[in-house]
Amino acid sequence: MRRWRMRWWLPPLVLVALFGWGIWSVGGRLTAATNAAVPPLPAPAQVVRIASDPGITLAASYWPAPPKAPAVLLLHGNGGNRDNLTPLATWLSAQGYGVLAIDFRGHGASTPAIKSFGLTESADAHAALAWLKARHPGSATAAIGISLGGAAALLGPRGPLPVDALVLEGVYPDIRHAIYNRVASVGGKGMAAVIEPLLSVQALPRYGVWPSAISPVTAARQVRVPVLVVGGGADVFTPPAETRALFDALHRNGELTFLPGASHGMIVAANDTDPLRARIGAFLERYLRRKA
Template sequence: MAIQINFFIRVLLGWNLRLAHRVVAVFLRLGLVLALLSTSGCAWLDGYQRQLIYRPTSGVPADFTGLRAGDERYVVSLPGAGAPQHIAIWWLPHATPDAPTLLYLHGTFRNLFENMHKIDALRAAGYSVLAVDYRGWGESSPITPSESTITQDAGMAWAELKKHQPIAKKRVIYGHSMGSGVAVDLASRLNSPMDYGGLVLESAFTNFTDVAHASGWLASLINLFNRERFAALEKIGQVQAPLLMLHGKRDDTVPIHLGERLFAAANSPKQWLAMDNAAHSDLDLVNPALYQATLQDFAASYLAIR
């Protein structure tokens, strides 16, 4: 902490030494308040942190004109006491009946409606897609999400995928950004090839703590009192399925070195693609031919029934 304080002071010296110390004092007080609230189990702080981390986008965009003919949108009710809640599911079958089926797990902020370009790219690569909006996003129940609710929703969506794809080897778990942590968690609780055939991670990270540290001091400060973890690095060793990881070399949201660390810890067989000129969410747009060819090769290598 002393090193961090000295760093802040050096940065602020360009303003005014007295002002620098005042600003640092304010942040120290803020940290103390956060610590006290956190240790006292303050529900307000917990909810505020989760809202800040996940930034869920609810509702349907005004310009949404519907899915393709043959696609389905429906909701699945969640069991449990209390007020009824549900998750929104999209079932998007490929024109080829025996295509592999991919569970699409999105990241923070954008819901399914705002991820259409990536979903379309996965379908163009030859996959049927079952996509889920976690509670808090899209047409799902409007709550402040948590790691617990998100992983529960992913499990419910996986149960739906199995209804649409009875062949285990043709089932694929896909996660982008935060969704990569959800995907690793789900995959670590399943068995391959008995339950599924492959895992695809795009713009993946090791855990929330590492992402916070890479994002700067303010994110690191908030993370000190954050209970959300998505510790993919701790769980990836439990995944025995074939793995494909894709990452943009210009990703400034999840630095590529975090993806490389996760890939290094994963079991074989595994494939890695680092895409030139791509950032965090645009790999399918920057080089669509390479993106789709990579996914097609993965399916041909590991998901085909021989």
């Protein structure tokens, strides 16, 4: 009888173990480094290297400007790299800004490392901003962060970046919503309700924090500088309601705009269009040029 009971329980235990291994493997794929070659850029852009956390070196592109000119830090999205923001950087440089675009750890030509959706990448954002401020001492600075980049501008033990203005595009409210929405877009709400907690809780063994620590909407409450929040009108990964919640957490200090019909993936490309550039240009003019 005892052997029969053990045999009866064995198949379910094997299934549970296989399911757990599968979920852990999915988390591993989602957090794996996606380093890639970045095409060389013509002058005046310069390739630079910036030290971040111990063992982490960032690759970056810098478009120089006079030391007293205002400066803008560009932070790319998950799975991308600084090359995605080259058109925006070139345009900003032509407007007279010093511009720095980085590859986060685990991206582009930076040190390979696991991704944390903005948590550890926040150290990269702070290191890059310090480098940029050293070349523009006393000048007004801004950061433009897209999705992961926007989360990195807010998260981490050091808090939001100490800039004079922020542009946040397609930034998720917290890691649980981010995972839920992405799973639901593929497998529906039922699957998302089951899978999301199992993926979210992996923050504890992978990063040493509970999922609640990966919450841009919570970190946003510390921000006191003007912010331009940009959302996609058709973004199912970060729906408009969640973008509005982020704006509300920012004490409604700044501006909120939606790109009609834009999905999450279309937000990067929107930076190369006249309407969004005009909005960003006017925002930076208002909060950086006037301070200069």
